[in-house]
Amino acid sequence: MIPLEMIEVEGIIISEKPYGESSKILNIITKDKGIIGVLAKGAKRLKSPFRSVCQRFCYANFNISYKDDKLSVLISADVINNFKNIKNDIKKLSYLNFISELTSGVIKQNTDKRIYDIYLSAILKIEEGFDPVIITNILELKYLSFLGVLPKLDGCVVCGNPKVVTISAYKGGFVCKDHVNDDYVVSEKTIKLIRVLEYVDISKITKLDVSNTVKKEINDFLDDYYDRYTGLYLKSKKFLKSLTSL
Numbered sequence: 001m002i003p004l005e006m007i008e009v010e011g012i013i014i015s016e017k018p019y020g021e022s023s024k025i026l027n028i029i030t031k032d033k034g035i036i037g038v039l040a041k042g043a044k045r046l047k048s049p050f051r052s053v054c055q056r057f058c059y060a061n062f063n064i065s066y067k068d069d070k071l072s073v074l075i076s077a078d079v080i081n082n083f084k085n086i087k088n089d090i091k092k093l094s095y096l097n098f099i100s101e102l103t104s105g106v107i108k109q110n111t112d113k114r115i116y117d118i119y120l121s122a123i124l125k126i127e128e129g130f131d132p133v134i135i136t137n138i139l140e141l142k143y144l145s146f147l148g149v150l151p152k153l154d155g156c157v158v159c160g161n162p163k164v165v166t167i168s169a170y171k172g173g174f175v176c177k178d179h180v181n182d183d184y185v186v187s188e189k190t191i192k193l194i195r196v197l198e199y200v201d202i203s204k205i206t207k208l209d210v211s212n213t214v215k216k217e218i219n220d221f222l223d224d225y226y227d228r229y230t231g232l233y234l235k236s237k238k239f240l241k242s243l244t245s246l
């Protein structure tokens with residue numbers, strides 16, 4: 001038998017399902033190992049030390065017997081954050097659901113470790129009380145480069161002119177006044193903000209003051225862009241849309 005490797009991994013449980021009579025299988029997005037499956041023996045038992053840890057969206061350090069491409073086994077876990085504020089708010093929780101589903105879709109296409117950092121910093125900001133809509137939009141914008149479909153944001157997508165008047169999902173980025181045709185024209189503030197958001201480090205955000213118009217324009221652009229170019233169809237997005245249209 002090949003001996004198992006004992007390691008500590010930092011990660012966030014994105015799903016858990018029952019296994020046998022008393023155990024659970026956890027899917028964890030980790031900092032260093034991508035998405036892993038972990039067996040938590042006896043986690044459903046009332047007296048199990050794993051009981052409180054093995055919940056969806058628990059952020060913890062997990063000690064595991066690690067096996068590449070197979071189910072690892074949980075030995076112990078230290079909770080870092082349970083995201084209590086998010087879990088007490090249906091809207092915030094829906095955004096956490098969505099960004100978690102999106103993140104696992106992105107990690108399946110790209111193993112870059114910065115994806116985990118973006119995901120974690122977005123959750124921490126939502127937990128801190130920042131607007132989940134705009135935090136989610138920043139994350140979505142950043143993920144586009146990992147999906148290999150970053151829109152053209154340094155000038156007009158047709159001619160390269162840095163003086164742009166709107167952003168078009170159909171055309172694939174910013175467009176200037178000569179190439180705007182019948183595209184919807186967004187506000188100047190939206191253009192400025194998209195340029196800033198592409199480079200902003202989510203963990204360093206201390207203030208977010210965005211008008212509803214700008215928020216809607218950025219969100220509409222990203223929705224349209226994701227539909228057209230990423231091939232990701234997420235169930236949680238549908239729910240989110242029904243929630244925000246209320």
Ligand SMILES: [Zn+2]
Nearest residue numbers: 156159176179
């Ligand atoms: Zn142009």
